[in-house]
Amino acid sequence: MIQKPKGTRDILPDESYKWQYIEAKVQELFKNYGYKEIRVPVFENTELFQRGVGDTTDVVQKEMYTFDDKGGRSITLRPEGTAGVVRAYIENGMASLPSPIKVWYNMAMYRYENVQKGRLREFHQIGAEVFGTSSYMADVESITMANEIFKILNIPNIQLTINSIGCPTCRAEYQKALKKFLEKNIDQYCYTCQTRFEKNPMRILDCKEEKCKSLNQGAPIILDYLCDECKTHFENVKKLLTEIGISYEVDPGIVRGLDYYTKTVFEFISKEEGYTVLAGGRYDGLVKELGGADTPALGFALGMERIVEIYEKYNKENMVEPEIPKLYIAQIGEKANSLATILVKELREKGINVQKDITEKSIKAQFKYADKINSKYVLTIGEDEINNNRAKLKNMKTGEEKEIELNVEDILKNID
RNA sequence: GUGGAUGUAGCUCAGUUGGUUAGAGCGCUAGUUUGUGGCACUAGAGGCCGUGGGUUCGAGUCCCAUCUUCCACCCCA
Numbered sequence: 001m002i003q004k005p006k007g008t009r010d011i012l013p014d015e016s017y018k019w020q021y022i023e024a025k026v027q028e029l030f031k032n033y034g035y036k037e038i039r040v041p042v043f044e045n046t047e048l049f050q051r052g053v054g055d056t057t058d059v060v061q062k063e064m065y066t067f068d069d070k071g072g073r074s075i076t077l078r079p080e081g082t083a084g085v086v087r088a089y090i091e092n093g094m095a096s097l098p099s100p101i102k103v104w105y106n107m108a109m110y111r112y113e114n115v116q117k118g119r120l121r122e123f124h125q126i127g128a129e130v131f132g133t134s135s136y137m138a139d140v141e142s143i144t145m146a147n148e149i150f151k152i153l154n155i156p157n158i159q160l161t162i163n164s165i166g167c168p169t170c171r172a173e174y175q176k177a178l179k180k181f182l183e184k185n186i187d188q189y190c191y192t193c194q195t196r197f198e199k200n201p202m203r204i205l206d207c208k209e210e211k212c213k214s215l216n217q218g219a220p221i222i223l224d225y226l227c228d229e230c231k232t233h234f235e236n237v238k239k240l241l242t243e244i245g246i247s248y249e250v251d252p253g254i255v256r257g258l259d260y261y262t263k264t265v266f267e268f269i270s271k272e273e274g275y276t277v278l279a280g281g282r283y284d285g286l287v288k289e290l291g292g293a294d295t296p297a298l299g300f301a302l303g304m305e306r307i308v309e310i311y312e313k314y315n316k317e318n319m320v321e322p323e324i325p326k327l328y329i330a331q332i333g334e335k336a337n338s339l340a341t342i343l344v345k346e347l348r349e350k351g352i353n354v355q356k357d358i359t360e361k362s363i364k365a366q367f368k369y370a371d372k373i374n375s376k377y378v379l380t381i382g383e384d385e386i387n388n389n390r391a392k393l394k395n396m397k398t399g400e401e402k403e404i405e406l407n408v409e410d411i412l413k414n415i416d
Numbered sequence: 417g418u419g420g421a422u423g424u425a426g427c428u429c430a431g432u433u434g435g436u437u438a439g440a441g442c443g444c445u446a447g448u449u450u451g452u453g454g455c456a457c458u459a460g461a462g463g464c465c466g467u468g469g470g471u472u473c474g475a476g477u478c479c480c481a482u483c484u485u486c487c488a489c490c491c492c493a
Binding site for chain 2: 001003006057058059062063080109111113114115116117118119123124125127192195196200203258267275276277278279280300301302303304305306307330332362363364365366367368369370371372375378380382384392394396399401
């Protein structure tokens with residue numbers, strides 16, 4: 001048996017309808033916020049992610065599916081959505097569209113990671129990006145829309161945390177100050193923290209070791225180092241969020257793992273599951289970095305596998321129902337089959353979910369099958385029915401049977 | 417990349433100190449007065465016991481390796 005590659009999942013029929021439900025809900029919400037769908041390639045030139053996501057990030061350094069194609073080009077399966085969308089924005093001159101430009105996407109991502117709870121090598125993200133606004137109002141609108149997702153899906157216990165990581169100028173200042181602070185006692189920190197020092201010193205502030213926690217007392221905080229512009233921006237975001245009644249927590253420890261973020265960053269964390277379901281932020285420098293005009297932008301992405309898992313947990317009672325057939329036409333004999341085939345075709349053309357036997361089962365087995373697939377009604381056709389042009393329609397739930405005329409109109413009238 | 421657990425029918429799992437043709441429940445297929453589902457009964461199909469080595473007269477059972485799945489670190493959605 002050939003099995004699927006590590007870290008991949010099949011989404012079977014008994015689950016896919018839940019995905020469709022969530023996707024439809026989210027997409028409707030996005031539409032009302034003025035977002036339109038964008039679809040971009042699964043693979044891109046490797047350089048896009050190296051420059052966009054950042055050469056030093058873990059994602060680029062050790063998690064990308066990269067290979068040379070037969071033409072010798074270095075190709076990478078997208079590990080995230082933003083870089084490709086930004087590339088498409090630049091390449092297709094979308095800057096000339098009325099600003100702001102809002103797009104959403106729903107696509108698979110690929111990261112060579114070790115598999116664990118809520119983490120796969122192929123996973124799916126729905127994301128939303130806005131181009132052409134540097135205003136804090138865009139940050140708030142984006143966070144508001146994200147927040148709505150959990151409301152419309154009836155998912156509680158989600159914590160919104162926000163932070164500002166400043167612009168390149170103030171962040172550099174901060175990192176200098178932080179390193180200076182950490183340097184004094186770096187040999188007393190745990191091993192992981194020591195390895196974090198060069199690459200990602202801000203992570204040390206998030207360490208759970210008691211020893212490191214106490215050493216971190218009095219460490220400088222990014223928020224104290226923000227330049228005036230970044231500071232005002234963040235204050236405005238917080239103020240408006242409060243005004244419109246969205247509760248949040250400021251967590252100076254949030255550092256997104258992708259290099260392109262600036263100013264506002266945010267995460268929606270499931271308290272039950274302990275992982276982040278949705279995350280995003282502003283990336284004012286990315287469009288320029290990838291060769292476009294200097295364009296402010298921001299966005300977020302949510303993990304489908306994670307949100308489906310949580311959705312199921314909280315919606316056991318009022319779970320969406322899978323689509324079930326309205327009618328099953330049971331048949332006996334060849335003539336009945338011909339008629340059933342025609343009826344089924346015509347009813348389907350009218351948009352009705354109707355099933356019939358295509359396995360040459362006995363009448364009894366046909367009824368069994370109709371019951372298993374939860375068909376609401378069963379119409380039985382045999383010689384007599386064809387001759388009399390009347391047939392019995394059975395309500396499978398109540399067991400009631402009534403005789404109706406054997407034509408599409410009368411069938412439609414009797415199956416509500 | 418590191419550490420820990422796991423692997424027997426489609427699914428959930430039994431399988432006794434290594435011993436003959438590997439079991440159950442559910443599901444699937446068919447039948448139980450030959451034109452009617454759910455309940456009950458009967459029968460059937462379906463397993464190279466994750467894979468590859470080794471120990472042994474003999475391995476689902478013991479040893480080694482490897483892969484998968486799950487969990488944690490790192491990192492992330």
